Amino acid sequence: MNLKTIYLILAILGAAIPIAFFTNFVSENGLDLFSFVAALFVNGAGGGFTADLLISSFVFWIYMFSNQGDRPKPWAFIALNLCIGLSCALPAYLWARTRGVS
Numbered sequence: 001m002n003l004k005t006i007y008l009i010l011a012i013l014g015a016a017i018p019i020a021f022f023t024n025f026v027s028e029n030g031l032d033l034f035s036f037v038a039a040l041f042v043n044g045a046g047g048g049f050t051a052d053l054l055i056s057s058f059v060f061w062i063y064m065f066s067n068q069g070d071r072p073k074p075w076a077f078i079a080l081n082l083c084i085g086l087s088c089a090l091p092a093y094l095w096a097r098t099r100g101v102s
Helices: 003-029 033-040 044-066 075-083 086-099
Strands: none
Touching (some): 003 033, 003 086, 033 044, 044 075, 044 086, 075 086
C-alpha cells in the first residue's frame, strides 16, 4: 500500500470516528454549543487534550499558509479542521499534497 492510499484511509477514518462521537453527543444534548464547549474542558484530562488539539490545529494552519506555493490551498482543510477535526484535515491535506492538488 502506498503512502497516498494510507493518507486517504486515515482521512476517512479521521472523519468517521469523530463524527460518530459528535453524533452521539448531539443525540444526547442537542445542538447546544455551550454544553459542547463545557464538555471539552470537563476535567484536567479533557482540557489538556483539548488544548493540545487547539494548539496543533493552529500550528497546522500556520504551516499551510507559510508553505502555499504549489501546495493545496488551505481553506478547505481549515474548514475540515473546524467542522470535523485535525484527524481528518491533516491526512486529507497530506493526501492532496501527494496528488499535487491545489
